[in-house]
Amino acid sequence: MSGESTYTPGSAFERWLDVRLPILRLAHDSFVAYPTPRNLNYWYTFGAILSFMLVVQIVSGVVLAMHYVAHVDYAFDSVQRIERDVPYGWLIQNIHSVGASMFFVAVYVHMFRGLYYGSYKAPREVLWILGCVIYLLMVATAFMGYVLPWGQMSFWGATVITNLLGAVPLVGESIKHWLMGGYAIGNATLNRFFSLHYLLPFLIAGVSILHVWALHVSGQNNPAGIEPKSKEDTVAFTPYATMKDAVGLCLFLLMFALFVFYMPDALGHADNYIEANPLVTPPHIVPEWYLLPFYAILRAIDFDILFIDSKLGGVLAMFAAIGVLFVLPWLDTSKVRSMRYRPVARQFFILFAITCAALGWCGGQTPDRVLLQTGPYVKELIDRNGAVIATVDGQTADIATRAAQQRINALGPNVAETVRTREPYRFTVTQLSQVLTAFYFAFFLLVLPLLGLRERPTQIPDTIAKSVLRAHDGPAPAGGKALAYAPRDGAPPPEA
Amino acid sequence: MAELAAEQAGAGEAGEPTRRDFIYIAAGAAGAIGGAALVWPFVDQMNPAADTMALASTEYDLSQVAEGQQVVIMWRGLPVFVRHRTAAEIAAARRDDGVALKDPATDAERVLQSDGKPGKPEFMIVQANCTHLGCVPTFGGGDFGGWLCACHGSVYDTAARIRGGPAPTNLPLAPYVYTADTVVKIG
Numbered sequence: 001m002s003g004e005s006t007y008t009p010g011s012a013f014e015r016w017l018d019v020r021l022p023i024l025r026l027a028h029d030s031f032v033a034y035p036t037p038r039n040l041n042y043w044y045t046f047g048a049i050l051s052f053m054l055v056v057q058i059v060s061g062v063v064l065a066m067h068y069v070a071h072v073d074y075a076f077d078s079v080q081r082i083e084r085d086v087p088y089g090w091l092i093q094n095i096h097s098v099g100a101s102m103f104f105v106a107v108y109v110h111m112f113r114g115l116y117y118g119s120y121k122a123p124r125e126v127l128w129i130l131g132c133v134i135y136l137l138m139v140a141t142a143f144m145g146y147v148l149p150w151g152q153m154s155f156w157g158a159t160v161i162t163n164l165l166g167a168v169p170l171v172g173e174s175i176k177h178w179l180m181g182g183y184a185i186g187n188a189t190l191n192r193f194f195s196l197h198y199l200l201p202f203l204i205a206g207v208s209i210l211h212v213w214a215l216h217v218s219g220q221n222n223p224a225g226i227e228p229k230s231k232e233d234t235v236a237f238t239p240y241a242t243m244k245d246a247v248g249l250c251l252f253l254l255m256f257a258l259f260v261f262y263m264p265d266a267l268g269h270a271d272n273y274i275e276a277n278p279l280v281t282p283p284h285i286v287p288e289w290y291l292l293p294f295y296a297i298l299r300a301i302d303f304d305i306l307f308i309d310s311k312l313g314g315v316l317a318m319f320a321a322i323g324v325l326f327v328l329p330w331l332d333t334s335k336v337r338s339m340r341y342r343p344v345a346r347q348f349f350i351l352f353a354i355t356c357a358a359l360g361w362c363g364g365q366t367p368d369r370v371l372l373q374t375g376p377y378v379k380e381l382i383d384r385n386g387a388v389i390a391t392v393d394g395q396t397a398d399i400a401t402r403a404a405q406q407r408i409n410a411l412g413p414n415v416a417e418t419v420r421t422r423e424p425y426r427f428t429v430t431q432l433s434q435v436l437t438a439f440y441f442a443f444f445l446l447v448l449p450l451l452g453l454r455e456r457p458t459q460i461p462d463t464i465a466k467s468v469l470r471a472h473d474g475p476a477p478a479g480g481k482a483l484a485y486a487p488r489d490g491a492p493p494p495e496a
Numbered sequence: 497m498a499e500l501a502a503e504q505a506g507a508g509e510a511g512e513p514t515r516r517d518f519i520y521i522a523a524g525a526a527g528a529i530g531g532a533a534l535v536w537p538f539v540d541q542m543n544p545a546a547d548t549m550a551l552a553s554t555e556y557d558l559s560q561v562a563e564g565q566q567v568v569i570m571w572r573g574l575p576v577f578v579r580h581r582t583a584a585e586i587a588a589a590r591r592d593d594g595v596a597l598k599d600p601a602t603d604a605e606r607v608l609q610s611d612g613k614p615g616k617p618e619f620m621i622v623q624a625n626c627t628h629l630g631c632v633p634t635f636g637g638g639d640f641g642g643w644l645c646a647c648h649g650s651v652y653d654t655a656a657r658i659r660g661g662p663a664p665t666n667l668p669l670a671p672y673v674y675t676a677d678t679v680v681k682i683g
Contacts, residue, residue: 156631159629159630159631160629160630160647162630163625163628177543177544178539178543180544181542181543181544181545181548182544182545182548182573183544183572183573184572184574184625186573188544188545188548192542278573279568280632281632281633281645281647283646284647285631299648302662309664310662310664311628311664314662367648367649368649
């Protein structure tokens, strides 16, 4: 990776192995001696947390697959059986379903951290793109996994998402039927989703290895966003990063356990405890929370754009929302990596984070929910002379219409000739989603490209060591004491 | 080795492709085409299987549906509305034949049999999945006396024509023919 290997085989066996398969050397150079910037904060522990979550999901998933039956007649019951009858099935099932949510919590923190500290900028573009690929695979895996319990949300979520593909011109219908293996979501779909849900995590594991490889070639970014210049700027991966990751992981597992043991269904939907029924659509279909922002973007496009109809437009916008991440390294024109030294960009970043959260909220609401209304719907009943004889109002168009009808009936026949309606201005969830979607894309396509050309960053520290020492405002340790210990010989560090 | 080197050297000097170049390209092309051909079975296996396709038709006795009632039957794994329309519903649909529609169709066209013969206006037989994203709309909602899809707010009238919301087209007719006075074969 960077620099020469510092591995020295300790035993005769290690020496024997080292010239045949230097796997211990690789592990030592990658996870023990590997230099990490000394200023990494807790936001940087989520990479390790994500690796851990991938293992959790694969292990719990493999176990669940021993009890799960991928058939439309048995799938729902088999999941119930896992929760009720299989020894510790309740625990393993909860770990897997909550684990999916926790996986996404961690990946979103990880992504926002990368965004804030500019971890996507040269020379880490490939690292970032591999991360985006992992995220896409995660979304696909989570979507297919959510179908497996075969509840109402599973079925109708799958129906809505596969129908998205039908929006593609010409070949959409064929692709849809090809994906579903029939004319509707059915047994063929369930089986292939199970197969792919089992496969994709191993692809994620593979891409994760490439991700770590790319990370170790370019070196880790850090909160200061500057490259390590001397040994003073780095510490050894073990014990420093290892222990920090372990502490972060423990805190994360506290939250994980809280959900697993006390509110395993808090992040799901009650509708998914009803077995899938192709004849009845639940009144309100929503995806899992981690996909809500993209669902809001999908629904925000309720208008045609030139020759693109609203359905295709929504699908394109949704995929573009993820696609834009792939080209982010070339959109941000700023030479400064960390937003710590970009005061204006930092404020836009906070706005962006709020936008994403708000989009998530919008995705969970019914699209026509009214957020603001300037007043009631007013109906004026007018007689044949054009004079207003009565005025009724109501909070919704329906209520006002009904009230007007009642008044007309009460007035008797032929008194009110016409009804004039005055509609208030209404601001709905869809309109809020449109504003937020516009900002989401503007952040990537306008703010980051233009801001980098115009802004004046604040003073960037010369070295990582200086940034740490200044931040803590303490006396400088003589000669970078933290680094006086190099774990070359495996000896314990000197007492500080 | 010597021959190979000589042949390559010869090719380099004359710029003429040699027999060996031809063999390389031919072998490579055969391998690529063979590999690509093998991909197709693995792609095509995901398409609807023969038994799924075989489920493509179903019969239904319309006399079970009272006036003003609607039943939902399954055809090819998809729900189909069979609605016995009231005279008022038919009238409402016909009245709107002339207005500007997103997906224009007259009420008579909406009860056409799949062989092109006119159907019975009182029986509206349409596929029940909203043309937006596939939810099943409920009857009695919306401003047109027909169906409302609660998922994303698409509104259909009593002829199941799209009148509002994001759905692009009318609910598609289930292809049916009358095999007897009150029996239809769908598919």
